[in-house]
Each structure stands twice: as C-alpha cells, then as structure tokens.
C-alpha cells in the first residue's frame with residue numbers, strides 16, 4: 001500500500017506553482033506556520049515535493065544521500081547548463097566528475113585566485129567617482145563575472161573575452177524578475193520560435209556562448225600540444241585532469257561544466273555580496289568593527305590572512321544565513337521507501353530541504369530577522385542547522401572560492417571607500433531565475449576614498 005504524503009497543501013497545483021514562482025519565501029513561511037516542519041507542496045507540471053525544515057530530518061537526508069537521485073531532480077536546469085553538467089549527474093558518474101573538478105576549487109589553487117580577486121575588485125571599484133551612485137548588485141555582478149572569466153575560464157583580454165562578457169550578462173539577465181523567471185518553470189513557454197520569443201532568444205544566446213567556449217577549448221588544446229603551456233585557471237586544470245582509467249573530460253563535459261560553474265557561481269556570489277554590503281552599511285557598528293579588524297592586519301595584508309579574520313567571517317556567515325541564495329536545496333528523489341522525520345515515504349518521493357525555514361528558526365537563531373554576526377562567534381552551528389551551501393555529496397563545489405571571494409571583495413571595498421546606503425525602505429527578497437536576490441539591487445553612493 002502506498003503511503004500518503006504528509007500535510008498536503010490543498011490549493012490547486014497551478015495556484016501553488018504561480019505562488020512558488022512569484023514569492024517562494026512567503027509561500028514557505030505561510031505553510032510552515034500552518035503545518036510545521038514537514039509539509040507537501042504540489043506544483044503543476046513539476047509534481048509533489050515534501051518541504052523539510054527540521055534539522056534532524058535534514059541530517060537524515062544529508063547522511064543518506066546515496067539513497068537519493070539529485071541530478072535527475074534538477075531537470076529544470078538542464079536547458080540552461082546541458083545534460084553533461086555535474087548538477088545533472090547521479091551515482092558513480094557524479095562521484096567521478098566531482099573528483100575531477102574538486103582540485104581546481106580547493107587547496108593551493110585557491111591561493112592563486114586570491115590576488116586575482118583583489119585586483120579585479122580594485123579595478124572595478126577604482127572607477128567610482130565621489131558622488132557616483134550605483135546599484136550594488138550590478139557592480140558585484142561585474143566583479144563576479146570578471147572573476148569567473150579570469151579565474152575559471154582563464155580569459156582576461158582578447159576578442160573572445162570581449163564577445164563573451166556582454167553575451168553572458170545578457171543571457172543571465174533574461175531571468176532577472178519573477179515574471180521573466182517563469183519560463184524556467186513553465187514548459188509550455190519553452191518553445192524556440194526564433195529570436196522574437198524569450199525562449200528562442202535565450203537558446204540563441206546560449207548557442208553563441210557554446211560556440212565561443214568550444215573555440216576556446218580547441219585553441220587551448222593546440223597550445224597545450226605545441227607549447228606544453230598549462231595555465232593556472234580552472235579550465236586548464238579541467239583539461240589536464242585524468243580519471244582513474246586515464247580518461248580526460250570530453251569537450252561536451254568541459255563546455256557544460258563551464259556553463260554550470262558560470263550559472264552556479266556568478267549570480268549567487270554577486271547576490272550574496274550585495275546583501276552583505278546592504279547590511280554592513282545599514283549597521284554602522286558592524287562596519288566599524290570590520291574596519292577595526294582589518295586595520296589590525298597593517299598595510300597591504302596577505303589575502304589569506306584577511307580570509308581568516310573572525311568577525312569578517314561571521315559577517316559573511318550571517319549574510320548567508322539571512323539571505324540563502326536558493327529558496328530550497330536541490331530536490332532529492334528517494335530511490336526506495338525511506339523513513340525521514342519519523343514518517344514512512346514511498347520510493348520516488350521528492351524532498352526539498354528548506355534553507356530559508358531552518359535559517360529563520362527562533363530556537364536556533366533568536367531574533368532571526370536581525371542581522372547579528374555575533375551569533376556565529378558565540379555558537380557553533382551544525383551542518384544541518386546552517387547550510388547555505390547545501391550538504392552531503394552535493395555540497396556546493398565552489399563554497400571555498402565563494403567565501404574567499406566574499407571576504408576579499410568586502411575587505412577591499414570597505415578599507416578603501418566610504419559608501420552610504422541610498423535605500424530608504426527595507427530591501428526585500430525577490431525571485432531571480434532559480435535564485436533569490438534583493439529587489440532593486442541595493443543602491444549606494446560613493447562618498448569618498450579612505
């Protein structure tokens with residue numbers, strides 16, 4: 001006998017889908033108030049999913065992740081990043097691909113990227129004039145795109161770089177509002193009827209991006225064969241790596257992984273940085289503490305010393321707590337019947353761990369609506385109480401790079417510039433594609449240099 005899903009929301013599936021697209025945070029808050037930590041949503045055309053907001057149940061999901069398909073559940077992202085993306089893989093294929101990609105994002109490689117991050121930030125912020133107002137999210141998007149292009153793609157100049165930069169920005173901006181994001185969820189909008197339909201335009205830009213990346217890979221390969229010149233960027237490392245059977249990554253894997261990294265790593269970091277600046281400049285005491293801590297390192301500090309600063313780390317952690325970039329983690333589909341949170345579920349049940357609901361639990365984070373970096377200095381949170389980068393074997397591939405980027409960009413900006421907030425009303429969270437971002441993008445003015 002098949003078991004019933006718990007606490008099913010009773011409104012029609014199409015209505016739930018519309019609300020999920022329009023405001024996934026309000027949606028989750030409303031039903032967690034009604035049903036508690038475990039409830040079932042039903043999204044038309046997508047199916048039923050059980051939202052999980054209890055740390056113990058989340059621990060059960062993370063610790064048994066070989067019992068779930070996660071790549072298969074990410075099918076909504078396939079049109080954007082391709083079927084050879086890490087995000088779409090499961091089982092041994094996923095393990096192999098992660099093993100191949102991991103070294104480029106961890107260990108000593110990260111140290112090479114640190115100085116590049118600072119230089120890129122100085123270059124972009126250095127163009128600000130006193131009195132200039134700007135949208136922080138757009139500026140941070142420039143910073144994080146440049147970081148991906150240089151650090152990951154190994155491109156900092158030349159024709160291909162000049163072509164890719166605006167193309168990537170336009171491509172990602174196509175889902176910059178809840179309405180424009182709906183084409184990712186509504187399959188009937190995913191029709192390629194040429195350049196005048198949103199989906200057609202999206203696919204056209206994507207093809208251009210693919211062609212440019214393919215050309216870059218081919219040119220690199222020739223360079224590698226003729227000059228033995230391996231670069232320090234992620235793409236070069238991906239091209240050089242071999243699995244246990246001596247196999248290299250295929251071109252299809254390389255292009256899809258580059259798009260995955262761009263897609264997963266660019267908007268997420270830009271958005272988190274905008275929230276960090278928003279909160280830092282709304283809370284003068286936080287800014288003061290950060291500046292004091294940085295001053296303690298003296299002139300021209302080593303980037304890796306900056307990355308270790310406790311208060312700066314706590315500010316980044318609190319930002320990621322309050323503003324998780326994804327409304328829920330990747331869905332997890334059970335491969336066989338399983339007990340989660342004391343409830344028996346059938347095989348093929350889909351679970352979505354809610355980062356947002358857990359990060360706003362009063363029992364873990366008193367006054368959750370308040371920005372209090374101090375809480376991370378006073379208490380250690382476990383991996384199922386705090387998980388902005390997800391968990392288990394699917395934990396974000398770029399979490400070390402993302403945290404380094406956040407810390408170095410914040411430190412560079414606040415130690416050199418005086419900024420002030422221009423937002424008079426509290427900035428709200430709104431959907432942007434699959435992610436959540438600040439409405440209006442956070443507005444600031446440059447008041448002077450320090």
Ligand code: HEM
Pocket residue numbers: 086087088098260261264265266268269272320324325326329330331388389390391392393394395396397398399401402
């Ligand atoms: C503040 C920035 C970022 C946040 C908050 C973030 C968050 C996440 C989350 C929540 C997941 C899903 C994990 C799960 O379901 O358990 C994820 C997966 C992933 N992230 Fe990030 N991410 C960030 C930056 C980056 C960066 C910079 C990169 C790459 C350079 C990246 C690459 C990936 C990839 C490839 C995956 C898929 C992993 C897999 O399926 O095995 N992310 N990220």
